[in-house]
Amino acid sequence: MPPSVAWFRRDLRLSDNPALLAAAADGPVLPLFVLDPALWRPAGPARRCYLTASLRSLDAAVGGLTLLEGDPVRRVVEAARAVGAERVHVAADFGPHGARRDAAVERALGEAGIALVRTGSPYAVAPGRLRTGGGTAYQVFTPYHRAWADHGWRAPAGDPADVEWLRPDRSAALPDVEPPAGMTLPEAGEEAAHARWQEFLDRVADYDDERDRPDLDTTSRMSVHLKWGEIHPRTMLADLAPLRSAGAAAYRRELAWRDFFADVLHARPETARAYLRPAFAGMRYDEPGAAYDAWRAGRTGFPVVDAGMRQLRATGWMHNRVRMVVASFLVKDLHVEWQHGARHFLHWLVDGDLASNQQNWQWAAGSGAEAAPYFRVFNPTSQGRKFDPDGTYVRRWVPELAEVTDPHDPSPDDRERSGYPAPVVDHAAERREALARWEEIR
Numbered sequence: 001m002p003p004s005v006a007w008f009r010r011d012l013r014l015s016d017n018p019a020l021l022a023a024a025a026d027g028p029v030l031p032l033f034v035l036d037p038a039l040w041r042p043a044g045p046a047r048r049c050y051l052t053a054s055l056r057s058l059d060a061a062v063g064g065l066t067l068l069e070g071d072p073v074r075r076v077v078e079a080a081r082a083v084g085a086e087r088v089h090v091a092a093d094f095g096p097h098g099a100r101r102d103a104a105v106e107r108a109l110g111e112a113g114i115a116l117v118r119t120g121s122p123y124a125v126a127p128g129r130l131r132t133g134g135g136t137a138y139q140v141f142t143p144y145h146r147a148w149a150d151h152g153w154r155a156p157a158g159d160p161a162d163v164e165w166l167r168p169d170r171s172a173a174l175p176d177v178e179p180p181a182g183m184t185l186p187e188a189g190e191e192a193a194h195a196r197w198q199e200f201l202d203r204v205a206d207y208d209d210e211r212d213r214p215d216l217d218t219t220s221r222m223s224v225h226l227k228w229g230e231i232h233p234r235t236m237l238a239d240l241a242p243l244r245s246a247g248a249a250a251y252r253r254e255l256a257w258r259d260f261f262a263d264v265l266h267a268r269p270e271t272a273r274a275y276l277r278p279a280f281a282g283m284r285y286d287e288p289g290a291a292y293d294a295w296r297a298g299r300t301g302f303p304v305v306d307a308g309m310r311q312l313r314a315t316g317w318m319h320n321r322v323r324m325v326v327a328s329f330l331v332k333d334l335h336v337e338w339q340h341g342a343r344h345f346l347h348w349l350v351d352g353d354l355a356s357n358q359q360n361w362q363w364a365a366g367s368g369a370e371a372a373p374y375f376r377v378f379n380p381t382s383q384g385r386k387f388d389p390d391g392t393y394v395r396r397w398v399p400e401l402a403e404v405t406d407p408h409d410p411s412p413d414d415r416e417r418s419g420y421p422a423p424v425v426d427h428a429a430e431r432r433e434a435l436a437r438w439e440e441i442r
């Protein structure tokens with residue numbers, strides 16, 4: 001049987017990996033990863049560090065991963081030719097860059113008489129699969145979610161048995177990437193992903209009640225494992241299927257949001273940068289200046305905003321409720337365009353994902369699919385009080401407020417004593433300003 005290539009990209013796992021099973025059905029398998037400078041450069045220090053750790057884990061699992069560096073169009077063809085492969089197996093990539101790259105690789109392989117075979121995707125329901133009655137992509141989550149649940153997904157594909165792995169003939173060394181100073185990252189790899197998932201399953205019943213509480217910190221933290229495909233959402237959905245709790249239903253719905261945003265980006269790839277609702281491009285925005293720098297540094301003087309921005313820098317992750325608050329604050333209190341915030345997030349997030357990040361930012365900016373109504377402007381102080389009632393989250397990430405009486409609204413004296421800054425803006429005034437600017441484009 002001719003050998004084939006399993007080209008791993010964001011599916012760094014062996015189990016429930018249909019593309020790998022397809023490769024193994026061909027014959028001996030060369031496990032390949034290509035470090036593509038076009039993706040490595042903008043990945044940011046947290047994702048680079050995590051990716052190398054995850055690749056190390058995959059390398060150990062296959063007993064030697066072939067790692068090549070450079071343009072996949074050349075490297076994949078070289079690797080396939082070197083082992084005499086007739087087919088290169090991948091999971092389909094629906095992102096704007098990945099889809100273009102794969103089309104180019106497919107052409108180059110074709111010229112060498114080698115086929116690129118796409119099996120499966122990183123989603124439960126692949127982008128482009130679901131369409132409205134009018135034949136268009138969904139723009140609203142609720143009907144998408146209904147169609148998603150009705151459509152369903154395949155059972156997990158199982159583990160590959162007795163794969164004959166081809167050892168690398170030549171391979172680049174995995175770069176040693178230290179986490180950014182002061183940052184602690186989660187454990188990477190398929191085993192770590194499954195361990196975390198099993199640990200979370202024991203408490204998924206409480207998810208619905210607790211998921212908005214950054215102080216309780218009880219969400220699954222699966223986003224980074226999903227981002228790198230260390231586990232497939234289908235595996236998770238199969239584990240959730242027998243559970244009847246409201247928590248399990250709420251969790252399933254969150255996985256549908258992930259698929260939904262990938263579907264939106266697939267239908268409108270330009271919205272990775274451009275406004276999904278073009279009218280918002282005509283709104284008046286401010287150039288990012290000193291207040292934007294304070295936002296990035298976690299020194300806006302709004303405790304829950306600063307706690308979130310500091311959590312991001314310390315862990316590469318931020319609680320979802322706080323992501324919503326800091327995003328709203330940037331766009332509606334500081335009047336800075338969402339793309340600036342999205343870029344900062346993608347630089348630091350270890351789970352940074354183009355579809356989820358850009359579409360959630362558009363949601364917060366009022367310009368996205370099923371966006372929050374623009375006139376609903378989060379008040380950062382009351383959001384803090386509501387979702388972090390004892391101030392535990394703020395005290396943890398803004399330690400200078402640990403001892404103050406009201407960490408969500410420290411007095412001027414407390415700010416002075418603790419070295420915590422005064423608010424960079426007056427929220428009530430900026431809320432009025434945001435609404436006035438919105439009126440201009442309505």
Ligand SMILES: Cc1cc2nc3c(=O)[nH]c(=O)nc-3n(C[C@H](O)[C@H](O)[C@H](O)COP(=O)(O)OP(=O)(O)OC[C@H]3O[C@@H](n4cnc5c(N)ncnc54)[C@H](O)[C@@H]3O)c2cc1C
Binds near residue numbers: 357
């Ligand atoms: C401004 C902003 C930017 C974001 N950027 C990203 C990003 O780059 N990458 C990313 O994975 N998520 C992003 N999210 C979505 C969400 O915040 C994270 O998925 C979540 O906080 C990850 O933590 P968790 O795994 O503990 O979540 P859980 O609450 O345990 O959720 C389970 C899973 O459901 C999915 N999910 C949950 N909420 C969302 C959502 N709103 N959109 C899409 N999928 C969701 C994720 O895969 C998540 O791992 C962003 C949200 C906002 C508001």
